[in-house]
Amino acid sequence: MFNVAVLGLGAMGSRMAINLINAGHTVTVWNRTPEQAASLVVAGARQAKTPRQAAADADFVITMLRDDEASREVWLNPETGALAGMKKGSVGIESSTLTPDWIRELGRAALQRGINLLEAPVAGSRPQAAARQLVYFVGGDEATLKQAEPVLKALGSAIHHVGALGTGALVKLATNALLGVQVTALAELIGLLKRAGADADRAIQVISSTAAWSPAANYLSNSMLTGNFAPQFPVELIEKDFGYTVQAASSPEAVPTIAAARGVFRHAIETGFGADNMTGVVRLFTKQE
Numbered sequence: 001m002f003n004v005a006v007l008g009l010g011a012m013g014s015r016m017a018i019n020l021i022n023a024g025h026t027v028t029v030w031n032r033t034p035e036q037a038a039s040l041v042v043a044g045a046r047q048a049k050t051p052r053q054a055a056a057d058a059d060f061v062i063t064m065l066r067d068d069e070a071s072r073e074v075w076l077n078p079e080t081g082a083l084a085g086m087k088k089g090s091v092g093i094e095s096s097t098l099t100p101d102w103i104r105e106l107g108r109a110a111l112q113r114g115i116n117l118l119e120a121p122v123a124g125s126r127p128q129a130a131a132r133q134l135v136y137f138v139g140g141d142e143a144t145l146k147q148a149e150p151v152l153k154a155l156g157s158a159i160h161h162v163g164a165l166g167t168g169a170l171v172k173l174a175t176n177a178l179l180g181v182q183v184t185a186l187a188e189l190i191g192l193l194k195r196a197g198a199d200a201d202r203a204i205q206v207i208s209s210t211a212a213w214s215p216a217a218n219y220l221s222n223s224m225l226t227g228n229f230a231p232q233f234p235v236e237l238i239e240k241d242f243g244y245t246v247q248a249a250s251s252p253e254a255v256p257t258i259a260a261a262r263g264v265f266r267h268a269i270e271t272g273f274g275a276d277n278m279t280g281v282v283r284l285f286t287k288q289e
Contacts, residue, residue, distance in 0.1 A: 001025050005058040007051050007074050009036045013064035015129035016155050018043055023154035030054040052085035060151050065096040067240055075106055088114035091148055095120045099244050100166035107165040116144040119165055121172035125232040133157045139168030173245040177258050180238050183278050184264040186220050191285025201225055220279055229280035236274035239265035
């Protein structure tokens with residue numbers, strides 16, 4: 001059993017923290033809004049006032065944050081940042097969806113302090129986090145991964161070592177881009193079918209029997225057809241990831257399909273659907289309210 005700090009208690013981080021507690025680890029938590037930690041404290045976690053305080057006695061520090069800016073603040077703030085509080089030989093595990101450039105910069109900063117960094121972004125959303133079914137895309141050295149495996153296995157069902165630092169971010173962004181392109185394509189097709197007077201439910205059922213269908217499309221199409229847009233992966237977050245993907249590609253022209261799909265998500269945000277599940281973009285192409 002280890003001392004583990006979890007920084008960032010949103011939909012994913014809070015579920016990861018409770019699974020670590022249930023696995024028997026000693027867990028210290030921090031969140032920008034402290035009240036978010038209340039249920040975890042009841043479950044047995046210790047609450048810290050700053051990332052630095054949370055990281056002080058930790059063997060592993062896991063972060064699950066919104067974007068590069070939040071990650072930089074939590075790790076590198078000279079007064080309150082986690083790296084300033086971590087002991088030499090401890091391991092940082094950055095599980096947020098971030099840019100490869102920032103991950104590599106963070107890795108260099110960690111090494112200067114005698115700390116090893118793994119990037120470990122995940123495939124899966126709230127249900128997978130709760131069920132310990134996350135799939136990890138790990139970037140970093142193999143020795144550090146072996147050290148961290150007991151902690152990651154308390155949270156996920158598969159751990160894939162994909163390469164050096166920065167590679168995990170690329171694989172995660174590619175995964176989300178592939179998912180998001182399917183979202184926008186399905187939304188447009190369902191809109192097309194409905195506008196043309198076809199039975200969209202029946203049409204999708206038939207299409208799903210062909211080789212063109214993907215496993216993810218079952219969930220995506222069902223959400224769109226039933227109008228269930230309760231957030232699992234909100235529009236505003238996948239749009240952020242699309243922006244990072246375009247940035248990694250250096251220009252929209254290098255990834256025209258991905259850039260076009262990003263435009264759909266940006267339009268959804270401008271229309272007021274940013275907090276909806278990503279499948280809510282179907283409302284741009286149908287009369288659903």
